Every structure is written in structure tokens, then in C-alpha cells.
Amino acid sequence: MLALVKTTAGPGLSLDTVPDPQPGINDVVVRVRKTGICGTDLHIEAWDPWAAKAITPPLVVGHEFVGEIVEVGSNVYDFHPGDMVSGEGHVVCGVCRHCLAGRRHLCAHTIGLGVGRDGAFAEYVALPVTNIWHHWPGGDEEVAAIFDPFGNAVHTALSFPILGEDVLVSGAGPIGLMATAVVRHAGARHVVVSEPNPFRRELAMRMGATIAVDPRERDLGDVMRELGMVEGYDVVLEMSGHAQAMRDALGVMAHGGNMAVLGIPTEEVALDLNEIVFKMLTIRGIYGREMYETWYKMTVMLQSGLEIRPAITHRFGFRDFEAAFAAARSGDSGKVIMDWAQ
Numbered sequence: 001m002l003a004l005v006k007t008t009a010g011p012g013l014s015l016d017t018v019p020d021p022q023p024g025i026n027d028v029v030v031r032v033r034k035t036g037i038c039g040t041d042l043h044i045e046a047w048d049p050w051a052a053k054a055i056t057p058p059l060v061v062g063h064e065f066v067g068e069i070v071e072v073g074s075n076v077y078d079f080h081p082g083d084m085v086s087g088e089g090h091v092v093c094g095v096c097r098h099c100l101a102g103r104r105h106l107c108a109h110t111i112g113l114g115v116g117r118d119g120a121f122a123e124y125v126a127l128p129v130t131n132i133w134h135h136w137p138g139g140d141e142e143v144a145a146i147f148d149p150f151g152n153a154v155h156t157a158l159s160f161p162i163l164g165e166d167v168l169v170s171g172a173g174p175i176g177l178m179a180t181a182v183v184r185h186a187g188a189r190h191v192v193v194s195e196p197n198p199f200r201r202e203l204a205m206r207m208g209a210t211i212a213v214d215p216r217e218r219d220l221g222d223v224m225r226e227l228g229m230v231e232g233y234d235v236v237l238e239m240s241g242h243a244q245a246m247r248d249a250l251g252v253m254a255h256g257g258n259m260a261v262l263g264i265p266t267e268e269v270a271l272d273l274n275e276i277v278f279k280m281l282t283i284r285g286i287y288g289r290e291m292y293e294t295w296y297k298m299t300v301m302l303q304s305g306l307e308i309r310p311a312i313t314h315r316f317g318f319r320d321f322e323a324a325f326a327a328a329r330s331g332d333s334g335k336v337i338m339d340w341a342q
């Protein structure tokens with residue numbers, strides 16, 4: 001099959017012919033139809049210090065996908081060839097305390113699809129059946145392809161009560177954009193999006209933001225007061241990974257406020273803990289998606305009118321992967337989709 005492969009320890013990816021994946025008895029094989037490019041894929045392509053530490057070539061990259069089951073292992077009964085599915089990209093150990101208790105997102109031994117095992121930027125991908133999510137008939141295929149990052153957005157956005165709350169979304173990358181639509185759907189009052197990139201600020205308005213501001217030009221406290229918020233932001237979704245964004249947010253949070261941190265900083269972040277202590281804030285780290293409560297919530301919110309399609313801005317055939325990666329890297333993009341079915 002054709003696959004996008006990190007062949008050697010250095011920058012770049014190549015479209016190579018590699019052996020088809022062989023399913024174990026508990027695995028399914030999926031013929032990939034569409035994939036999404038994630039920031040993780042950009043790190044691996046660029047071979048930055050994180051990638052050099054985390055990746056052992058050769059590796060088929062990619063983890064956001066939708067496709068059709070073509071083969072199931074002899075121990076798989078509930079999934080069948082022809083089913084339209086996506087994959088949960090975190091393959092958990094199944095035997096640790098949290099896995100046994102059904103809290104699989106807390107597994108400390110997670111192996112990432114397209115990071116620690118061959119991924120989905122390929123004509124076929126194999127995964128354990130416990131990592132497969134069955135899509136409802138008639139669902140949008142492009143949206144199905146990005147259930148993984150959509151799940152990051154939903155997991156973060158719904159980690160605290162949202163109904164009637166004033167929310168600050170820090171960073172309107174693809175995940176912040178989707179989270180904006182989710183908190184709007186979940187009944188937030190004001191949704192303020194902080195994002196330096198004007199292209200993304202405009203997308204944030206289309207996703208339902210009350211206002212999208214450039215944090216270099218606008219003080220988040222002024223924005224708050226202009227909107228008539230008195231006590232501060234009730235909920236912050238940190239989706240930038242930038243230290244200054246987190247410090248700015250802490251300064252304008254309401255007492256008793258909640259912050260969910262999804263963004264991954266590239267270095268240590270210094271924070272004034274007094275803000276956390278005296279405001280009695282709760283700060284929660286978010287990794288991946290809850291298996292499979294987040295997937296369930298994604299599905300039913302789409303069925304009840306949540307619209308995330310405006311977050312998808314670019315589409316390419318997989319042979320144009322270099323252009324697709326360039327679009328994702330440019331910043332003037334939301335989600336970038338590669339089509340493997342052509």
C-alpha cells in the first residue's frame with residue numbers, strides 16, 4: 001500500500017510503498033478514506049526536538065482518519081466489512097488500574113497511533129477493535145475524519161459546567177475553533193476568543209464567538225467589562241500552549257473559576273500561583289478524549305445541531321501531501337483534510 005512514512009531521523013516525509021497491515025485476532029483493518037493533519041504530524045514532519053525523542057523511524061504517520069472496514073480479526077464480532085469508522089488514536093494498555101476501572105483516558109501506558117505505532121496516513125490502517133468508533137449512517141465524512149481533534153475540543157470544553165457561563169477560549173487553532181462552537185452549543189453566555197491570527201479570529205466568529213480579539217492589542221479585562229461581565233471569566237479553555245496566554249487568562253478569571261488546559265507548551269511556564277490560591281481556581285489538564293463518553297457526546301451534539309464544518313478550510317489529495325502540510329503549517333488555515341480515496 002501507499003503510505004506517508006518518516007523513513008529516517010530527520011525532516012520530511014515520503015510517500016512510499018509499504019506492506020499492508022496484518023490484523024491480529026482482535027484488530028480491524030480500515031481502508032482509509034479521509035485524514036486530518038494534526039500539529040503532532042507537523043512536529044514529526046519537521047523533526048523537532050520532541051519528535052526526535054518520541055519517534056523511531058521507519059514509521060507511518062497520522063492518526064486522524066475515517067474509513068471503511070475491509071477485514072476483521074477472528075475474535076471480532078461487532079464490526080463488519082463496510083462499516084464506516086474512525087479510530088481512537090490512543091491505544092491503552094488495558095491492564096492498569098485506570099484501564100480496569102474504565103477510565104482509559106487516564107492510562108499511563110498509552111501508545112499513540114502514528115507516533116508509537118504505524119498510523120493512518122496510508123491506504124490501510126489496523127487498530128484493536130477497542131479503538132474503533134462506528135459512525136452513524138449518513139454522517140458527514142469530513143467531520144468524521146476529524147473526530148480525534150474534535151474529541152480534544154469536546155473533552156476540554158465539557159470538563160466544567162458551561163450553561164450560562166462566560167468562557168474565554170485562548171487560541172483559535174483548529175481545536176480552539178471547534179471548542180468555540182461546542183461551548184456555544186452547550187449554552188455559554190459570552191464566548192471570548194483570544195487569538196493573534198486574523199484569519200483564525202474571523203473563523204472563530206463563524207464558529208459562534210461573541211467576540212474574537214488580538215491579545216497583543218486588546219486587554220482581556222477591558223473586553224470583559226465592555227461585555228458587561230462583572231466578576232471575570234468563569235471558564236477558560238487554554239488551547240494555545242503559550243505561556244503569556246495562560247498568564248493573561250489567570251489574571252481575568254472569576255473567583256472559583258475553572259481552567260481546562262489542553263495546549264502543550266514547548267517549555268516550562270512560570271505562573272503566579274497567588275492567582276490560583278486567592279481566586280481558588282481549579283486547573284485541570286486534558287489529554288486525548290474520554291473513551292468513549294467524549295465520542296458519544298460528539299455524535300449526539302452533531303445530531304442535535306452542532307456545526308463544526310466551518311473549521312475545515314483546506315482539502316488535498318494525499319499525493320499533494322507537501323501542499324497539505326504547508327497549508328496546515330501556515331497558520332492561515334483551520335483543519336486540513338487529505339483524501340485517500342482518489
Ligand code: NAD
Pocket residue numbers: 038039152170171172173174175176194195196197200215239240241242244245261262263264265286287288
Ligand atoms: P495550533 O497550534 O494550531 O493553535 C494554537 C493557536 O494559539 C494558534 O492559532 C496561535 O496563533 C494561538 N496563539 C498563540 N499565542 C497566543 C496567545 N498569546 N494568546 C492566544 N492565542 C495564542 O493548535 P491546535 O491544533 O488547535 O491545538 C491547540 C493546542 O493543543 C496545541 O498546543 C496542541 O499542541 C495541543 N494539543 C493537545 C492535545 C492534548 O491531548 N492535550 C491534543 C492535540 C493538541
Ligand code: ZN
Pocket residue numbers: 092093094095096097098099107108109
Ligand atoms: Zn492502562
